[in-house]
Amino acid sequence: MEKYITSSCLISKHSVYKNGEILFANKDAEVNDFLISVYKNFNLNYSRFYKMDRLSKLGWLASEILLKDSFRKEIYRPEDIGLVLSNANSSLDTDQKYMASIHDIPSPALFVYTLPNIVTGEICIRNNFKGENAFFLFNRFNADFIENYVADLLENGIMEACICGWVELLGNEFIAALFLVEKLKGNKAVSLSKEYMEKIFKSKNIDL
Amino acid sequence: MSGVYIVSDNIISPLGLTTAENFAQLKKGVSGIRQYHDSAFADQPFYASLLNYKSSFIPEVDHIYTRFENLLLLSIKDALQNSKVDPRDKKTLLIISSTKGNISLLETEMNNSDLHKRITLSTSAGLVAEYFGFLNQPIVVSNACISGIMAIITGMRLIRYGQYENIVITGADVITKFILSGFQSFQAISPLPCKPFDLDRDGISLGEGAATIILSAKPTQLSGIKVMGGAVTNDANHLSAPSYTGDELGQAITKTLDEAKLTASTIDFISAHGTATVYNDEMEAKAITSAKLQDVLVNSLKGYFGHTLGAAGLIESIISVQSLKEDIVIPTKGFEQMGVTKPLNIHTDLVTGKFKNCLKIGSGFGGCNAAVVFSKD
Numbered sequence: 102m103e104k105y106i107t108s109s110c111l112i113s114k115h116s117v118y119k120n121g122e123i124l125f126a127n128k129d130a131e132v133n134d135f136l137i138s139v140y141k142n143f144n145l146n147y148s149r150f151y152k153m154d155r156l157s158k159l160g161w162l163a164s165e166i167l168l169k170d171s172f173r174k175e176i177y178r179p180e181d182i183g184l185v186l187s188n189a190n191s192s193l194d195t196d197q198k199y200m201a202s203i204h205d206i207p208s209p210a211l212f213v214y215t216l217p218n219i220v221t222g223e224i225c226i227r228n229n230f231k232g233e234n235a236f237f238l239f240n241r242f243n244a245d246f247i248e249n250y251v252a253d254l255l256e257n258g259i260m261e262a263c264i265c266g267w268v269e270l271l272g273n274e275f276i277a278a279l280f281l282v283e284k285l286k287g288n289k290a291v292s293l294s295k296e297y298m299e300k301i302f303k304s305k306n307i308d309l
Numbered sequence: 310m311s312g313v314y315i316v317s318d319n320i321i322s323p324l325g326l327t328t329a330e331n332f333a334q335l336k337k338g339v340s341g342i343r344q345y346h347d348s349a350f351a352d353q354p355f356y357a358s359l360l361n362y363k364s365s366f367i368p369e370v371d372h373i374y375t376r377f378e379n380l381l382l383l384s385i386k387d388a389l390q391n392s393k394v395d396p397r398d399k400k401t402l403l404i405i406s407s408t409k410g411n412i413s414l415l416e417t418e419m420n421n422s423d424l425h426k427r428i429t430l431s432t433s434a435g436l437v438a439e440y441f442g443f444l445n446q447p448i449v450v451s452n453a454c455i456s457g458i459m460a461i462i463t464g465m466r467l468i469r470y471g472q473y474e475n476i477v478i479t480g481a482d483v484i485t486k487f488i489l490s491g492f493q494s495f496q497a498i499s500p501l502p503c504k505p506f507d508l509d510r511d512g513i514s515l516g517e518g519a520a521t522i523i524l525s526a527k528p529t530q531l532s533g534i535k536v537m538g539g540a541v542t543n544d545a546n547h548l549s550a551p552s553y554t555g556d557e558l559g560q561a562i563t564k565t566l567d568e569a570k571l572t573a574s575t576i577d578f579i580s581a582h583g584t585a586t587v588y589n590d591e592m593e594a595k596a597i598t599s600a601k602l603q604d605v606l607v608n609s610l611k612g613y614f615g616h617t618l619g620a621a622g623l624i625e626s627i628i629s630v631q632s633l634k635e636d637i638v639i640p641t642k643g644f645e646q647m648g649v650t651k652p653l654n655i656h657t658d659l660v661t662g663k664f665k666n667c668l669k670i671g672s673g674f675g676g677c678n679a680a681v682v683f684s685k686d
Contacts, residue, residue: 212491222675
């Protein structure tokens with residue numbers, strides 16, 4: 102059966118895009134300030150946000166924007182909604198911070214975030230998604246793998262809706278590209294394809 | 310859809326360099342957990358199951374590889390030797406499972422962009438793939454302590470969907486100050502060797518090891534062990550503590566049995582995660598009970614291997630598969646008195662019988678749960 106990308110969100114080079122359209126930019130901001138400015142700009146209200154590490158903040162923000170007004174969660178059972186996320190550097194951004202804390206007092210609050218799948222965990226907690234969740238590591242965004250694997254998961258009923266993509270943050274570099282994949286065709290839906298995912302991933306930064 | 314067979318496997322741990330050596334030690338009740346006094350690791354003595362790199366026990370493939378990569382290479386080498394699988398075939402894939410890979414490099418190397426490239430699991434995966442000549446880009450699974458089980462499930466699916474005929478699944482984690490201090494900061498480490506499901510359990514013992522499972526769409530004459538189904542769920546509740554009810558692990562178990570077309574009454578034994586923390590074991594007992602498996606023989610192997618993180622799902626699956634082959638289930642070392650509110654069928658001696666179906670389960674940070682079922686033809 103046909104699978105569709107019914108929503109997409111790209112957070113990259115200090116801009117936020119939804120379905121290919123730029124919604125927000127804050128191009129001179131330092132990373133931490135940028136993430137908070139996105140949170141404020143979209144009127145998000147989730148106090149847990151401030152406890153998250155930077156990678157989780159980025160992934161969580163992208164998922165909020167991805168899903169807002171674009172996902173009818175109520176038509177699915179929680180166990181049928183899943184996530185397939187990926188990146189290259191795992192949780193290295195926080196690993197470095199945790200490493201620094203060892204010399205003083207090792208911080209459990211940081212240690213929790215020294216795994217890449219914590220991003221997935223945060224998104225699941227926020228949305229009550231109880232289905233399959235997976236985190237894969239690749240050198241670069243592997244749209245071919247994501248397209249095929251997610252299509253197979255939906256085809257075989259392992260999940261009915263999937264949030265998939267790439268969430269990467271290390272130092273001053275970051276990019277999150279998330280896609281909502283369903284079997285239903287909404288009005289903004291495009292067929293699931295690696296070409297479309299790559300096109301979104303490479304969206305140009307337009308100066309506002 | 311294709312059947313998925315386990316055609317070869319390997320375990321590297323303080324108990325041995327092959328599956329056979331490890332299983333033999335387990336049958337004798339030997340554990341790899343020892344006490345260590347090593348200020349490079351921790352200020353206080355601690356119990357863990359660690360490999361002795363200073364001895365010649367672990368041969369070094371080449372000095373260009375880190376300890377982590379070396380373990381993967383040795384494990385894959387042994388598993389490949391005992392199989393007819395050719396890594397250079399275009400229908401062969403490599404999957405690697407690890408939680409922290411080369412994280413120890415943060416302790417020893419200058420923190421710069423060269424280190425950032427060297428330290429990624431993709432770099433390690435590439436080096437390992439290149440060594441054996443794997444043609445396809447390897448896949449790396451890094452999903453906390455369920456990584457090993459998840460790697461098996463991913464491999465099973467990729468063979469079923471027809472993309473690959475053979476999949477080499479390997480995993481390892483090296484215990485370092487980074488990891489030990491982290492679990493200590495959670496007060497999750499037991500001051501004594503861990504006691505899974507026991508009344509007095511008070512935390513985990515960490516362990517080191519590597520393991521490899523080779524899956525194939527074609528059975529060998531000897532094997533006849535199939536991966537029948539698997540599922541992953543999320544608690545959607547807490548990042549570092551398990552769900553209070555165990556419902557979501559229970560769901561992973563039920564989904565797995567449904568996919569395998571097996572009922573609870575046909576499961577002969579369960580290899581639990583059994584980390585020996587107060588909360589994990591209690592949650593698991595609830596999950597097992599909710600899936601109506603409370604009378605099934607259960608064990609935890611953490612008392613022999615410690616908690617081997619990214620390798621745990623693989624090591625413990627391989628031991629379970631060996632139990633199916635030899636019709637011997639290993640007891641739960643460290644267990645003395647039932648310490649969970651939903652009592653389980655746990656033994657302290659070897660159990661022999663006719664075993665056909667085995668369920669392996671696990672849970673991890675991030676609220677994830679996984680289950681997989683193996684069957685003997």
